Amino acid sequence: MSKYYVNKFLYTVDRDPELLQRYIDEPRTFVATWEQSIGPKLLGNEVEASTVHALTHEEREALINHDYVALFEMGAHFFLNLTIFIGIYDEPYMSRTGPLSFQREMAARLQHWRDKDYPSVET
Template structure:
């Protein structure tokens, strides 16, 4: 498992409105595309440098492909990265102010300190 790769996915997708929409509409296809095309690209490097070894585990791929932010949190994905990305994707689906944030808090309420380790 690579918390680095999970967090890199959440971080990079959240910064591109087109990617946010693609991830919302076709999560499985987008995760597959991102893993193949972007996972091994170095952050902040646009000159074509890349690594070759980063891959999601089956469990990580499934959690991303099903938008399972509770499972992502359990695996150590950073809670601020999951929250900001999923707000961008799902806040519009709620009628009340802060609707998604309340749902996020409710679904993660069973966790108590210490939270899962988020160090990469």
């Protein structure tokens, strides 16, 4: 797994409301756009770019499908994984079942990790 690139995606998209909305609206198109034109940028400028990183097929599909369990299992940073999906799902979940609803849903879906060591987040 390219943990660095997945974590960079989670970090940059979560912190930009426009990017987050694009990710919510058209995840497949947005992930491709991000991988080709946003992700390679270094230091947030148009001049410097990296050609080293790319998402694997599994990472790409997990991001497209908002599969936070698969991302966790592949070693995406837990906090970055949690915060982006709170930004996406907290309001719809909260309107149905109250505060911290998405966090409880995520915890339930990760219950099978309760007695295991968490995947390493080392890059």
